[in-house]
Amino acid sequence: MNLKKLFSLKEYNTFNIDVKSVYSFFCKAESELSEFSKTDVFKNNKILILGCGSNILFLNDFDGIVIHMQNKGIEKIKETGDFVYLKVAGGEVWDDFVNYCVKNDFGGAENLSLIPGTVGAGPVQNIGAYGVELKDVFFELEALNRNTSEIQKFNRKECKFGYRSSIFKNEHKDQFIILNVTFKLTKKHKLKLEYGTIKDELKYVNEPTIADVRNAIIKIRESKLPDTNKFPNAGSFFKNPVIPVGKFKILKSKFPEIISFPAGKNYVKLAAGQLIDLCNWKGKRRNGVGVYDKQALVIVNYANASGLDIFNFSEEIKRSILKKFDVEINCEVTIVI
Numbered sequence: 595m596n597l598k599k600l601f602s603l604k605e606y607n608t609f610n611i612d613v614k615s616v617y618s619f620f621c622k623a624e625s626e627l628s629e630f631s632k633t634d635v636f637k638n639n640k641i642l643i644l645g646c647g648s649n650i651l652f653l654n655d656f657d658g659i660v661i662h663m664q665n666k667g668i669e670k671i672k673e674t675g676d677f678v679y680l681k682v683a684g685g686e687v688w689d690d691f692v693n694y695c696v697k698n699d700f701g702g703a704e705n706l707s708l709i710p711g712t713v714g715a716g717p718v719q720n721i722g723a724y725g726v727e728l729k730d731v732f733f734e735l736e737a738l739n740r741n742t743s744e745i746q747k748f749n750r751k752e753c754k755f756g757y758r759s760s761i762f763k764n765e766h767k768d769q770f771i772i773l774n775v776t777f778k779l780t781k782k783h784k785l786k787l788e789y790g791t792i793k794d795e796l797k798y799v800n801e802p803t804i805a806d807v808r809n810a811i812i813k814i815r816e817s818k819l820p821d822t823n824k825f826p827n828a829g830s831f832f833k834n835p836v837i838p839v840g841k842f843k844i845l846k847s848k849f850p851e852i853i854s855f856p857a858g859k860n861y862v863k864l865a866a867g868q869l870i871d872l873c874n875w876k877g878k879r880r881n882g883v884g885v886y887d888k889q890a891l892v893i894v895n896y897a898n899a900s901g902l903d904i905f906n907f908s909e910e911i912k913r914s915i916l917k918k919f920d921v922e923i924n925c926e927v928t929i930v931i
């Protein structure tokens with residue numbers, strides 16, 4: 595069994611925080627996890643499931659078992675005239691899966707190109723970008739119930755997907771380990787090009803293909819988001835806040851430049867990046883931590899800052915947004931205390 599004690603997690607989180615786990619379990623196959631889930635070590639410790647560690651901030655050593663999901667495999671399980679169903683192991687790297695889809699001309703996931711992380715982590719926060727969310731290509735998933743060691747299936751409705759959220763972030767938090775995810779992809783594609791910057795990027799391409807969309811998105815992301823190898827970060831640190839329309843009208847009268855997006859009846863979504871930007875945080879650095887100069891929603895660990903340094907810095911940003919706009923912004927990144 596691949597179980598290690600007092601294991602350094604520095605290389606396993608994209609903020610590069612130098613913390614340790616009491617145990618680290620490396621899961622290369624679903625059967626290994628089923629077996630491990632029956633042991634006393636598993637039953638008597640708290641657990642944390644880690645994919646690529648690209649959406650997590652450790653404030654301390656982890657006093658339990660970190661489960662590193664590293665199972666691999668992509669299998670076509672069904673095909674109809676219009677759709678293909680792919681069952682993908684939770685430990686597959688998300689972008690390898692998107693690349694596989696585009697190479698095989700299976701559509702729907704291309705707007706989600708280059709999102710860091712694993713396939714199994716995707717449903718937990720319903721990853722999204724450029725007008726598409728994971729839920730749009732999701733069919734079902736299988737997860738291990740950590741209390742019973744049974745494998746349970748969840749369909750799309752049961753996952754209760756929302757903006758950067760699902761049942762696995764709320765009522766089932768830490769209870770299930772996602773083993774594999776089945777996606778429903780198109781053979782006759784409907785491209786989603788509404789998100790402003792994609793249209794600009796593709797304006798000289800006649801009849802773009804899903805491969806063109808993937809290339810455009812890779813280009814946009816690389817121009818805006820820092821490379822974690824050079825600038826350790828975890829993508830958007832905060833979620834975009836959703837506020838009532840009434841409150842937005844008041845805000846807009848004071849700050850006409852504020853942009854918004856519809857977010858269901860009576861609500862609008864603001865761009866947290868813009869709010870942070872308007873509070874002049876872009877490019878600011880302190881104690882080795884800073885706000886990325888091309889996208890204010892991203893916090894970067896520039897010089898071996900601790901998890902707590904990063905957290906305190908983020909709290910200061912939060913307070914300044916609250917003070918200036920009376921809007922609360924919340925973390926998108928999972929904070930492990």
Ligand code: EPU
Pocket residue numbers: 722723724725818819828829830831832833834853865866867868869871876888889890891926
């Ligand atoms: N903006 C600014 N200043 C900034 C950043 C953004 O004024 O520093 C403005 C932009 O000009 C734009 C608006 O805010 O008008 C939205 O910005 P952008 O398109 O960059 O998207 P975002 O809302 O900041 C979200 C996701 C990203 C995803 C992009 C593209 C969240 C929390 N973040 O960012 O996801 O890539 O849209 O779809 O929803 C992630 O989750 O880690 C992530 C990077």
